[in-house]
Every structure is written in structure tokens, then in C-alpha cells.
Amino acid sequence: MRKFLITLLLCFPIAMFGQVKVVQINSSWNRSNDLKLNLKNCEYEYVLLEDLTDNLKSQIKSVPFLYIIKNGNVVRQYQGGIRLRLCVTEEELQAYVNSIQ
Helix, strand or coil, X not given: CHHHHHHHHHHCCCCCCCCEEEEEEECHHXXXXXXXXXXXXXXXXXXXXXXXXXHHHHHCCCCCEEEEEECCEEEEEEECHHHCCCCCCXXXXXXXXXXXX
């Protein structure tokens, strides 16, 4: 898992040190379970699993997957699990992003 996180950080660099970044990874066949996010005070990126390298794809066990990154470190993550749906709301994510600013 550590190798995956390092690779993820290299693939999705943070523009400014200290900035919060939210990365959502999902698959094209599961787009109906995307979280439609319009977050403030952070950078947001959406990535399809099919667009990742084979090495990264093999490390994702469940979609959707959501990472919150600050100062180059993953500070929180969510994964879809057996329901293939994230159990977090946009309001909860925004409150968390605001709390770590």
C-alpha cells in the first residue's frame, strides 16, 4: 500500500506545499456512483481507473476510491467497498477540508 501511495503522489503532484488535494478514482462502469463534488479551498481531481498505469490499477481493490492529501501525505481515504459507493457526503468532505486548512 505504501508503494501505491508514493506512486499516486508522483502521478498527482500538489501544486503548492500545504495545499489540500482531493483525488477521486472510479471506473467507467461505476460512474453512476460518482460523488459529484464542488469543493472549496482545495484542489480536486477526478481520475478513471482505466486511465491509470497497470501497476496502479492492480493496487486499487474497490472503486470508487477517494484520497485527501495534505503536505504530500494522505490524511484520509475512503473506498467504495462491496456497495461500490462512497459513504461520505460532500458536506462532510468540505467540513474535513476546512478543518485541516
